[in-house]
Amino acid sequence: MRLATAAVALALALALPAAAAPPALGAAADALAAEIGPPAEGRRALALAVETRAPSLARPLEAALERALAGAGYTVTPVRGAADAEGAAREAGQDWLVRVQGGLVPGRRELALVGEVIPTWPSFFLQRRPGARAIPPRLVSSRAPADAEALVLAREGRPSGAPFAAVRPLGRVEGRVLALAIGDAGGGSAAIAAALPGAVVLLSPAGAPLARFDVDPSARGAVRDPAATIAVGDFGAGRVAVAWAGGAPEVLALRAGALERAGALAAAPLCAGEKGAVFGAYAPGTGVLADALARAPGTVPPRRSARLLYGVAAAPRGGPVSFAALGTDLRLELLGPELQPAELAPSTSSSTAPVLPSVGTGFALADLDGDGVAEIVASAPTAAPPDRVRVLAARPGAAPLLESGPVEGAILAGAGGDLTGDGLDDAVLAAIVRGPGGVATELLLVTSDPREAP
Amino acid sequence: MSRLDRVRTLAAALALAPGLALAGVRPAPGGSVTLALPAEARIADPALAQDAADLVLARATSAPLLERDAGGRLVPGVLAEVPTSEDGGRTWRLRVRDGLVTAAGAPLGAAEVAAAVARLLSRAPASPHAWAALALLGADGVLAGRAAAPEGLRVVSARELVLTLALPLPELPDLLAALPLAVAGAGPFVLPSAPARGAPWVLRANPAAPGGRPFLDALALQVVDARAAARLLARGKVELVLRPERAGDAAGPALPPLRATVAALGPGLGPRAAAVRAALASVDRAALARRFARGAAVPLSTLVPPALLAVAAVPASAPNAPGASAPGRLRILVRGDAADPRAIADRLQVTLFDRGITAAVDAVDRERFAARLAAGDYELALVEVQVLAARPALAAAQIATAVRGPAAGRRALGALAGLDGAPAAAAAERLARELDLVPLVATAPRASAAPALQGIAVGPEGLLDPGALWLLGGEAHAP
Structure with a gap:
């Protein structure tokens, strides 16, 4: 009976750490251990030194590696804070030092580990050179998709004194970008979709062109100020939906690296996030939208008011502010997942949506700081140059979280989504600039990823 | 400096003027604007208008064959494309946009464009803008009464016409953007009926305008003297003043002296x-x-x-x-x-x-x-x-x-x-x-504008495009 109880306890003790290990950390550690391989020539004593950019990642990663290396047959001794880890390992009589550095891959939601496998046993033939390595060291590495736990642990803190978010150029698109969206367009990872008057272009998170779909703008009804809406999400036949003012909404699909027309929609796709898409319609003859929003692409409901809308944005991950509608009066209405008035505090509910009174027309929702409530990333609410990037909390009356320096051009479109791969939302804004070669669009990345901090 | 550079420089200079929408706000439709002028507009026909007030009215109610974008480049208007000549500037094929109608709903095709060009050579009433059709082959014969129509003006289909010139004229595309060649009654605004003498002209948006519906719902043209202009502008009763002198302290874009x-x-x-x-x-x-x-x-x-x-x-x-x-x-x-x-x-x-x-x-x-x-x-x-x-x-x-x-x-x-x-x-x-x-x-003239008025776009021809005017925030509602 005792034996059985002890066996169960031992089994539980062995099972518990494995169950508690974040899957991404465990997978990366297992892969690295497999790369290192089983102990050679019975040399099992292994010192493990782990370094990470994010301090909170170091201990859990060390534990995961210790478990994985133990499973491979090593006796693992962690080495922490030693200035000379290799010397410490030699002094302690270890056979190996495995020095591992880990962190998130920039621009991707991946955890990467790089290890140096350094022999530390004394060599009979190198007695006169005590520091010499018996055999050459080798490098090993592994990667695993970063899950939520890994993202939490690997996220670096914002440097002291750093602004709420950084703004930097991401790329340049020839022509005027009318609308932006971010999401998985069918390639398996995040991409930026941009609607121009005569094309839809798909860009990588770094701003590099991936695919392009050209259309004939003259086939549409004339609109004085060209406008478009674009969304990336599940639209049945494809994952990119676009509607130009004066034209019919359509669905595009990414097939074999090329964008193709895949279907049509009855209503204009205005935006999409984890909470789904929002559909609407242009006010006749204009580039702005009627105040009639729907969650499905069927018939658009009657107008809520005579108000006109510049656009509607979706928070990539939903939350209490899942959508926001910007009127031509520059008032931004904050909406919940079912387009109801957003409830900004758990106990509050109202029949009228909270409103931010003065928001520029190039805007996006993005939870930059990961607190679960999207911020508003927007242009300046003025027609006079220069333009600026502003980050606003989703609270009426709150001071701006960020106001950038002057930005060249006019910011007239935006979208939110994770482009840096840190697991938190970023935003991209489209600044229209005029140069000798004509109109172009500078894409600006707005992110609170500490790796992008100035 | 090339012509294009010059036009761009001019456009850039105009773009720097206060009041133009260059930062983070898109134009919004809706609202009404009153434009104060020093004299009463009397003539809406672009073939006859020559006084400043008449030119404003004609520009508002006529559709140019070619328009200019914000960078000063020629872009399609009534014509579907900016034409090019294949024989050094003597012969030009013009293609009219498909599906155009005037504000009254009448079809607008090659025949209507040809009529707009031909009436510049008409003897009754004589147009002050015959210069805009002088290059056509046979124009002198029409002006002298020897021919009914210039032989250089030929409608070849419902949407195409061919211009044959008496001399090579590389400037023809720019000429096509000139107001006298615009098609009357197809502009961004339409005049429901002529007002009583002294009353303001109230123009309504033309949803069928070739360049698209104008942003404003209505545009009023009102005769106002200098003192009243400054006062009305300050009180928000007028949004734009075009007069030789500035109206009070209100700023506006500089217009080219033409x-x-x-x-x-x-x-x-x-x-x-x-x-x-x-x-x-x-x-x-x-x-x-x-x-x-x-x-x-x-x-x-x-x-x-x-x-x-x-x-x-x-x-x-x-x-x-x-x-x-x-x-x-x-x-x-x-x-x-x-x-x-x-x-x-x-x-x-x-x-x-x-x-x-x-x-x-x-x-x-x-x-x-x-x-x-x-x-x-x-x-x-x-x-x-x-x-x-x-x-x-x-x-x-x-x-x-x-x-x-x-x-x-x-x-x-x-x-x-x-x-x-x-x-x-x-x-x-x-x-x-x-x-x-x-x-x-x-x-x-000097332009003085209310702060909310945007889109004061003045082309190199020196005329304001009323269809581009819009009001910043608060004024717009569903058309």
């Missing part, structure tokens, strides 16, 4: 012509522009306003010609309702008197002025011309036609076609001497 005043020596001068010519040559045109012309004014060195030339100005005054003084008397013909020519005529009286010539100002009404000018019934006339084209050859042709008639206009086209910059300035100077014209000043 209203040219030239002195024409008449056949009645006889032997006094040399002395008058010398006296006019000695006039300090910079001082004229600075002290005697209202509005923003620049000295005019050639027949082409400097805004279209972008070259260093020719000296604005010339030394006195020796031995050119000769005593005598003359009369200076001016239009009585033209403020700048009248003020300049007063100044010229002094200059001529210093040269021993006693001059009297003969101010007559518009119709009489036109008739006497056409008949050559004057000794010295001061003619004011609102230049409506963005290229030197076209500007010179317009002024030459306005003062000396169609033959002079054709001569100007031939002399300046294809020229830009310094060569165009030199050719325009020669042309002025040959036509016995003395360019004096070019002026522009």
Whole structure:
């Protein structure tokens, strides 16, 4: 009976750490251990030194590696804070030092580990050179998709004194970008979709062109100020939906690296996030939208008011502010997942949506700081140059979280989504600039990823 | 500096002016705007309009064949594309956009465009803008009454017409953007009915306009004097004032000075012509522009306003010609309702008197002025011309036609076609001497705008596009 109880306890003790290990950390550690391989020539004593950019990642990663290396047959001794880890390992009589550095891959939601496998046993033939390595060291590495736990642990803190978010150029698109969206367009990872008057272009998170779909703008009804809406999400036949003012909404699909027309929609796709898409319609003859929003692409409901809308944005991950509608009066209405008035505090509910009174027309929702409530990333609410990037909390009356320096051009479109791969939302804004070669669009990345901090 | 560079520079300069939408707000439709003008608009027909208020009304209610984008580049308007010539500028195929209709719902195709071009050569009513059709093969025959239609204007299908010119004219695409060739009744706004005399014109948005519905729901044109303009602007009763003087402290974009005043020596001068010519040559045109012309004014060195030339100005005054003084008397013909020519005529009286010539100002009404000018019934006339084209050859042709008639206009086209910059300035100077014209000043009205008014887009032709006006925040509602 005792034996059985002890066996169960031992089994539980062995099972518990494995169950508690974040899957991404465990997978990366297992892969690295497999790369290192089983102990050679019975040399099992292994010192493990782990370094990470994010301090909170170091201990859990060390534990995961210790478990994985133990499973491979090593006796693992962690080495922490030693200035000379290799010397410490030699002094302690270890056979190996495995020095591992880990962190998130920039621009991707991946955890990467790089290890140096350094022999530390004394060599009979190198007695006169005590520091010499018996055999050459080798490098090993592994990667695993970063899950939520890994993202939490690997996220670096914002440097002291750093602004709420950084703004930097991401790329340049020839022509005027009318609308932006971010999401998985069918390639398996995040991409930026941009609607121009005569094309839809798909860009990588770094701003590099991936695919392009050209259309004939003259086939549409004339609109004085060209406008478009674009969304990336599940639209049945494809994952990119676009509607130009004066034209019919359509669905595009990414097939074999090329964008193709895949279907049509009855209503204009205005935006999409984890909470789904929002559909609407242009006010006749204009580039702005009627105040009639729907969650499905069927018939658009009657107008809520005579108000006109510049656009509607979706928070990539939903939350209490899942959508926001910007009127031509520059008032931004904050909406919940079912387009109801957003409830900004758990106990509050109202029949009228909270409103931010003065928001520029190039805007996006993005939870930059990961607190679960999207911020508003927007242009300046003025027609006079220069333009600026502003980050606003989703609270009426709150001071701006960020106001950038002057930005060249006019910011007239935006979208939110994770482009840096840190697991938190970023935003991209489209600044229209005029140069000798004509109109172009500078894409600006707005992110609170500490790796992008100035 | 190339023509394109010049247009871009102009557009960039205009774009820097206050009030243009360059930062993070897109234009919004809806709302009404009142535009205050110094005189009543009477004529909406672009083939007949020439006074400043008429040109505003015509621009609002007519659709140009080609438009300009914010960078000053030509873009499709009524025409589906900016045409190119395949034979060095003599033959041009114009394609009209599909599906166009006028504000009244009538189809707008190649025949209607051809009619808009042909009526510039009509004898009744005679258009002041025949210059815009002079290059057509057979235009002189129509003007002389020998033919009903120019042979160079041919409709080949419902959507296509072919223009054959009497001379190569690379400037034709720019000419197609000029207001006189616009199609009446198809512009961004439509006039429901003419108002009672003195009442403002209230124009409604035309949803079928070729460039798309204008942003504003309505545009009112109201005659307002200088004091009232400043007061009404400050109170928000008017949103835009176009007058020679600024209305109060309100800022607005600078308009290019394209209203040219030239002195024409008449056949009645006889032997006094040399002395008058010398006296006019000695006039300090910079001082004229600075002290005697209202509005923003620049000295005019050639027949082409400097805004279209972008070259260093020719000296604005010339030394006195020796031995050119000769005593005598003359009369200076001016239009009585033209403020700048009248003020300049007063100044010229002094200059001529210093040269021993006693001059009297003969101010007559518009119709009489036109008739006497056409008949050559004057000794010295001061003619004011609102230049409506963005290229030197076209500007010179317009002024030459306005003062000396169609033959002079054709001569100007031939002399300046294809020229830009310094060569165009030199050719325009020669042309002025040959036509016995003395360019004096070019002026522009000043725009004063309410802060909420955006989209004050002024093309290189100097005209405001009313369809581009919009109101920032709060005013827009569903059309």
